[in-house]
Amino acid sequence: MATQTKLRYLEVVDICDNVHLRRDNTGLYDVAYNSEPLVPLYLSESPDSPVIGLLRPVIVEQLKIENKKSKENGKEELWILRLDPSEHITLRCGLSGPSACLRNFLDTPSKRTAALKELCERWRDTELFPDVCGPKKWRAEMYPIYADPFGVHDHPLIAGHEVGLNYVFEMERSACALFGLVTYGVHMSIYDEIVQNDGQPGVRVWVPTRALTKPSFPGYLDNTVAGGIPSGMSVFESLVKECMEEASIEADIVRKYTRAVGSLSYFFRNAKGWLQPEIEYVYDILIPPGVDPTPFTPRPLDGEVESFELVSQDQLLRQLKSGLFKPNCGLVIIDLFIRLGFITPDNEPDFMKIINRLHGSFDYDKW
CATH class of the missing domain: 3.90.79.10 (Nucleoside Triphosphate Pyrophosphohydrolase)
Known part of the structure; x- marks a missing residue:
């Protein structure tokens, strides 16, 4: 020890x-960890969407598998994968306004929370990432995730509504590290x-x-x-x-x-x-x-x-x-x-x- x-x-x-990032015209890397490439996770498809996390290659590959399984089962895909040429991934939250995408089933904090809860619990039960959110690491405690990580700590229970908050969803504590969430x-x-x-x-x-x-x-x-x-x-x-x-x-x-x-x-x-x-x-x-x-x-x-x-x-x-x-x-x-x-x-x-x-x-x- x-x-x-x-x-x-x-x-x-x-x-x-101990994380030190470098960005160049080929992408984003952690130079302190063998220059591992990292993919930004955006909240939505909106042009002004905030970045809420960073994804390691192993998670990016798993999200591809998740989308494939969803499509095969006739379910809505959870992720939008934009991996070439500008690498980033977004939750399928849809756009607001007249150009809104019909596939916007994650357009509220409670919907995002429910979808990610199902995902993380399934990963827990299948022990996909046992060293992070497996049964022995599971905390059964929800953490808040914010659009602006340096912004206000609001919450629907306090505000009385979900619209217009910095709070965007909540996630099982042990799983936050999988998505590089603050x-x-x-x-x-x-x-x-x-x-x-x-x-x-x-x-x-x-x-x-x-x-x-x-x-x-x-x-x-x-x-x-x-x-x-x-x-x-x-x-x-x-x-x-x-x-x-x-x-x-x-x-x-x-x-x-x-x-x-x-x-x-x-x-x-x-x-x-x-x-x-x-x-x-x-x-x-x-x-x-x-x-x-x-x-x-x-x-x-x-x-x-x-x-x-x-x-x-x-x-x-x-x-x-x-x-x-x-x-x-x-x-x-x-x-x-x-x-x-x-x-x-x-x-x-x-x-x-x-x-x-x-x-x-x-x-x-x-x-």
């Missing part, structure tokens, strides 16, 4: 933000301030060890509280939910003491090659000095955490540089130490590179 070499901070970032999460650090042995200010941070039964990164270190944002739930309410489920932190403590401190964005390709562009909203709780720390003390509840430990600053940095943290959690720790003034332009030669990489845009302009 751990690396044998002491990592620099920028190398910790490299482990997580996903969202919340991460929080609970810490206290101390004076270190050398008289300098320091911190201690509550660090959990992930359960060995977790489907991803079992046994790695994590942030105090972290989790995905389910479809239909606001960012902060997702944090409140995770605080209780993972760490037994009561909602009134979270609401009173939590500070929103920013966000991180990175483009991660996992060990199996699947694409996971992610945005994480970051929060802190600084345990107030002189108060009973008991309400701020995390305890495992839902089985996703083996244990929590209040870790000193020096130990935390050793763990980080030894590769013991789940990759995106390492980024949150670096961000925390930058914000607290422990990583600075004077003591870190890669400071600006790190800052820029912690707030990337997935090379979205190249999609």
Whole structure:
């Protein structure tokens, strides 16, 4: 699990933000992964349709098979494949206005959700991609997908209607990486301030060890509280939910003491090659000095955490540089130490590179 070499901070970032795109007149490629070609996934056939994902060659081939099966069974094809000369794929959502295509059965978020749900569940049951959305990886949790990945987090349950939203459909959490869809999460650090042995200010941070039964990164270190944002739930309410489920932190403590401190964005390709562009909203709780720390003390509840430990600053940095943290959690720790003034332009030669990489845009302009 751990690396044998002491990592620099920028190398910790490299482990997580590890997709680097290049576009030329022949197509789009991930130069960091043997220049694998990637095909943009558009929401619809409209000329101004947003790109919502990126598809690997193996998925492109599977979508061809899906269309062939649909045609043979007299069903509507789900995908429009434009692979020569300008490679892209769209959901068959149809065009709006007088030129609308009659085959527009995916013209609402609920219709898209239903069609993609059937697809993903079939892939799960046939174990087509068992390392991503097979029975052992299935999360039974729906994630929201947005037309603009950097736009508003709206939802039909909140807005009361489906028309005119940034929200375009929702998909099983484990399957999002198959389509290179942007996903969202919340991460929080609970810490206290101390004076270190050398008289300098320091911190201690509550660090959990992930359960060995977790489907991803079992046994790695994590942030105090972290989790995905389910479809239909606001960012902060997702944090409140995770605080209780993972760490037994009561909602009134979270609401009173939590500070929103920013966000991180990175483009991660996992060990199996699947694409996971992610945005994480970051929060802190600084345990107030002189108060009973008991309400701020995390305890495992839902089985996703083996244990929590209040870790000193020096130990935390050793763990980080030894590769013991789940990759995106390492980024949150670096961000925390930058914000607290422990990583600075004077003591870190890669400071600006790190800052820029912690707030990337997935090379979205190249999609």
